[in-house]
Amino acid sequence: MSRILAAAMSEHLGEEIVLKGWLSQLRELRALSFLLLRDRSGTAQVVLRDPGMIQRLAELPRESVLEVRGRVAQRGDGRPGGELHDPEIRLLAAASESPPFDLFRPELNLPLPTMLDYAPVSLRHPRRRAVIELAAAAAHGFRQSLRDRGFVEIHTPKLVEAATEGGANVFPVAYFERTAYLAQSPQFYKQMMVGVLERVFEVGPVFRAEPHDTPRHLNEYVSLDAEMGFIADHRDVMAMLRNVIAGMLGEVERATRPELDLLGVELPVVPDEIPVLHFTAAERLLGAAGASGGDLSAADEAALGAWARREHASEFLFVEGYPADQRPFYTHPDPERPGFTRGFDLLFRGQELVTGGQRLHRYEDYLAALAARHLDAAPFAGYLQAFRFGMPPHGGFAIGLERFVARLTGLQNIRLATLFPRDLTRLSP
Amino acid sequence: MSRILAAAMSEHLGEEIVLKGWLSQLRELRALSFLLLRDRSGTAQVVLRDPGMIQRLAELPRESVLEVRGRVAQRGDGRPGGELHDPEIRLLAAASESPPFDLFRPELNLPLPTMLDYAPVSLRHPRRRAVIELAAAAAHGFRQSLRDRGFVEIHTPKLVEAATEGGANVFPVAYFERTAYLAQSPQFYKQMMVGVLERVFEVGPVFRAEPHDTPRHLNEYVSLDAEMGFIADHRDVMAMLRNVIAGMLGEVERATRPELDLLGVELPVVPDEIPVLHFTAAERLLGAAGASGGDLSAADEAALGAWARREHASEFLFVEGYPADQRPFYTHPDPERPGFTRGFDLLFRGQELVTGGQRLHRYEDYLAALAARHLDAAPFAGYLQAFRFGMPPHGGFAIGLERFVARLTGLQNIRLATLFPRDLTRLSP
Numbered sequence: 001m002s003r004i005l006a007a008a009m010s011e012h013l014g015e016e017i018v019l020k021g022w023l024s025q026l027r028e029l030r031a032l033s034f035l036l037l038r039d040r041s042g043t044a045q046v047v048l049r050d051p052g053m054i055q056r057l058a059e060l061p062r063e064s065v066l067e068v069r070g071r072v073a074q075r076g077d078g079r080p081g082g083e084l085h086d087p088e089i090r091l092l093a094a095a096s097e098s099p100p101f102d103l104f105r106p107e108l109n110l111p112l113p114t115m116l117d118y119a120p121v122s123l124r125h126p127r128r129r130a131v132i133e134l135a136a137a138a139a140h141g142f143r144q145s146l147r148d149r150g151f152v153e154i155h156t157p158k159l160v161e162a163a164t165e166g167g168a169n170v171f172p173v174a175y176f177e178r179t180a181y182l183a184q185s186p187q188f189y190k191q192m193m194v195g196v197l198e199r200v201f202e203v204g205p206v207f208r209a210e211p212h213d214t215p216r217h218l219n220e221y222v223s224l225d226a227e228m229g230f231i232a233d234h235r236d237v238m239a240m241l242r243n244v245i246a247g248m249l250g251e252v253e254r255a256t257r258p259e260l261d262l263l264g265v266e267l268p269v270v271p272d273e274i275p276v277l278h279f280t281a282a283e284r285l286l287g288a289a290g291a292s293g294g295d296l297s298a299a300d301e302a303a304l305g306a307w308a309r310r311e312h313a314s315e316f317l318f319v320e321g322y323p324a325d326q327r328p329f330y331t332h333p334d335p336e337r338p339g340f341t342r343g344f345d346l347l348f349r350g351q352e353l354v355t356g357g358q359r360l361h362r363y364e365d366y367l368a369a370l371a372a373r374h375l376d377a378a379p380f381a382g383y384l385q386a387f388r389f390g391m392p393p394h395g396g397f398a399i400g401l402e403r404f405v406a407r408l409t410g411l412q413n414i415r416l417a418t419l420f421p422r423d424l425t426r427l428s429p
Numbered sequence: 430m431s432r433i434l435a436a437a438m439s440e441h442l443g444e445e446i447v448l449k450g451w452l453s454q455l456r457e458l459r460a461l462s463f464l465l466l467r468d469r470s471g472t473a474q475v476v477l478r479d480p481g482m483i484q485r486l487a488e489l490p491r492e493s494v495l496e497v498r499g500r501v502a503q504r505g506d507g508r509p510g511g512e513l514h515d516p517e518i519r520l521l522a523a524a525s526e527s528p529p530f531d532l533f534r535p536e537l538n539l540p541l542p543t544m545l546d547y548a549p550v551s552l553r554h555p556r557r558r559a560v561i562e563l564a565a566a567a568a569h570g571f572r573q574s575l576r577d578r579g580f581v582e583i584h585t586p587k588l589v590e591a592a593t594e595g596g597a598n599v600f601p602v603a604y605f606e607r608t609a610y611l612a613q614s615p616q617f618y619k620q621m622m623v624g625v626l627e628r629v630f631e632v633g634p635v636f637r638a639e640p641h642d643t644p645r646h647l648n649e650y651v652s653l654d655a656e657m658g659f660i661a662d663h664r665d666v667m668a669m670l671r672n673v674i675a676g677m678l679g680e681v682e683r684a685t686r687p688e689l690d691l692l693g694v695e696l697p698v699v700p701d702e703i704p705v706l707h708f709t710a711a712e713r714l715l716g717a718a719g720a721s722g723g724d725l726s727a728a729d730e731a732a733l734g735a736w737a738r739r740e741h742a743s744e745f746l747f748v749e750g751y752p753a754d755q756r757p758f759y760t761h762p763d764p765e766r767p768g769f770t771r772g773f774d775l776l777f778r779g780q781e782l783v784t785g786g787q788r789l790h791r792y793e794d795y796l797a798a799l800a801a802r803h804l805d806a807a808p809f810a811g812y813l814q815a816f817r818f819g820m821p822p823h824g825g826f827a828i829g830l831e832r833f834v835a836r837l838t839g840l841q842n843i844r845l846a847t848l849f850p851r852d853l854t855r856l857s858p
């Protein structure tokens with residue numbers, strides 16, 4: 001007899017079925033007891049009447065793994081979903097001890113360090129599992145949206161010879177007799193691959209040696225990167241990004257409706273045209289409240305998010321035309337506005353979600369841009385080959401998967417949007 | 430007017446269209462000249478009659494990026510595909526110089542180091558691009574096969590606290606004030622996640638500090654990992670692997686037919702039941718030719734591959750039941766045959782393609798297995814949590830993406846099955 005998942009039990013009313021899962025809770029009442037058996041789909045209720053069986057289960061640590069055969073009946077309390085009667089129970093694997101917290105409660109109210117120290121177990125809680133399923137759906141939606149538009153998936157090296165963007169914050173690696181670095185982004189490689197495939201994307205880890213200990217930083221995260229050639233300007237990239245975000249949210253809705261309900265997440269609507277503000281217009285809007293340093297602070301972004309909601313009923317807002325001194329050397333300048341670029345950010349609910357832009361595509365422009373920043377061109381020789389040998393106008397963007405998930409679900413700490421976070425102090429589990 | 434790809438030109442006979450791409454070749458004949466324009470889909474032929482235009486193109490380095498507007502006509506030489514007449518040409522971006530080799534020739538006969546040093550340009554050759562598209566299709570087929578069977582995609586950390594399997598060959602990373610290591614595989618993490626999601630897969634980089642300089646080794650490669658819970662034994666994993674391989678090949682066939690033709694690749698048929706040999710039976714078969722050390726050499730595998738083709742008309746062969754001393758500590762022993770395990774390899778055309786097996790699932794068994802190998806359990810504490818708190822019988826497998834692609838396409842060196850290989854001496858481009 002093949003196994004049925006807990007969530008599908010109600011489709012088998014009156015039938016004899018087999019469930020497999022984890023002993024989540026044993027509720028011992030006077031007349032009868034209930035076993036709650038958790039599997040990847042949900043939790044099934046099993047009604048127990050045999051005192052010997054109840055006794056044996058009571059002696060098992062929670063999270064022991066069981067196979068339960070029984071007949072599906074309407075629930076005694078009238079709630080939907082069915083319950084299992086007349087069970088036969090086989091122990092597949094006993095846990096050595098019960099976990100130090102209750103996985104059957106609606107919320108896992110644990111201090112963050114406990115939650116993370118016990119990640120292999122705390123992730124079993126349905127709310128944590130739901131976040132992971134949502135992340136998987138978002139990544140799938142990202143890929144699917146891009147594949148449908150002729151993008152090809154690539155895998156670029158994470159071990160690189162020089163710090164990706166000439167900057168600090170890289171992790172050195174002892175690579176045989178040399179020092180290598182962990183890639184901070186696939187930026188250079190995805191651009192090079194535009195010369196080959198025109199439209200590429202990558203889903204992979206990136207590494208940032210930023211010594212920040214905040215609820216918004218991870219030192220290793222999953223970057224969803226895309227890059228496309230033959231664009232007119234950054235507006236083509238923004239239009240593509242709009243469709244990709246809509247595709248990600250569409251797949252999240254399609255694939256994880258029960259998880260969204262469990263988490264109480266309301267998915268945003270992506271407008272056909274996301275409103276766009278030029279950086280200078282954003283500054284004017286912010287007025288005296290705006291940052292004078294030419295950058296947008298978190299408070300600025302929040303104010304702009306409120307403005308977009310008020311004026312355009314949109315939870316998304318593009319800010320384009322960032323000043324050149326705030327963007328990397330490969331950013332394409334705005335030919336009409338000296339000092340400003342074709343770089344943009346996408347804000348979601350008043351926080352930066354995506355960074356993108358048009359890039360330089362002419363070899364001489366790269367040499368000039370590097371020289372202007374006093375960077376030696378030699379370490380960039382491999383990258384610059386792509387431009388020496390002909391590259392079309394191109395641009396792209398990068399979305400942090402964990403950030404996307406945290407924003408969507410309202411998680412207070414990005415560490416809870418990933419399985420096994422890496423931060424200043426944490427390298428395990 | 431929106432752009433048409435070269436491969437779609439023949440669908441627009443008689444129409445005025447726009448092409449965009451790279452100047453691959455200018456063939457100057459007496460009466461007229463031909464421009465070959467390469468884009469991501471193929472190469473289009475443009476007929477040139479204007480001497481001024483021909484002159485201007487002749488002065489451009491190859492690989493300059495052009496926009497060509499013209500009318501699609503039948504080819505003068507009667508071959509299919511159409512050609513572009515009466516072109517107007519706009520230079521989108523000039524290359525600074527022509528590449529040091531000809532991308533328009535059917536084969537790029539370059540020494541390997543040149544091929545790799547110039548990867549951003551050599552990858553533009555249609556045969557190299559085809560390999561990359563094939564790899565993307567294989568990875569997509571892997572994911573799709575598993576998603577269809579209830580597997581969830583995960584992303585596990587590549588920075589780990591201890592050498593993954595207690596062994597050597599790890600790259601150390603300077604992680605703030607500590608030493609971290611690059612993960613050699615997601616093995617421990619995918620097992621832990623079986624406790625959460627039951628069925629998981631991951632596509633991501635793995636890092637092996639093996640000081641081998643061979644045509645079959647990379648120090649960074651893409652591992653296609655899957656792990657599943659609630660199995661009876663390793664045979665369930667083998668059956669799943671069979672379906673995944675069939676799904677990968679099916680997607681390669683569906684998505685990259687033109688690339689397969691270009692490369693002259695004949696895809697293998699995956700039998701409904703891949704033949705299985707126990708390790709001891711394989712040894713008997715090999716007789717005196719077999720390795721006496723209890724391991725299968727490359728020659729042994731080749732002989733077994735020939736046997737499978739001869740006896741079962743199969744290009745695939747499972748070898749199961751590897752001796753315990755050849756498998757990692759987490760491998761599930763064969764309870765019927767002391768000293769042997771439920772670990773298996775899948776051979777393809779006489780070479781190992783996939784390694785997998787059933788794993789231990791009981792906490793005490795892990796403690797005993799570690800002790801038997803004189804390994805301290807402390808560095809494994811995070812991993813062991815999963816088993817302390819209840820894990821079902823489970824197993825999985827790992828496929829090296831580059832190896833899969835190299836075997837399928839008959840590439841002599843695995844470095845050509847990846848974009849930017851990392852080996853003993855190579856960290857760039």
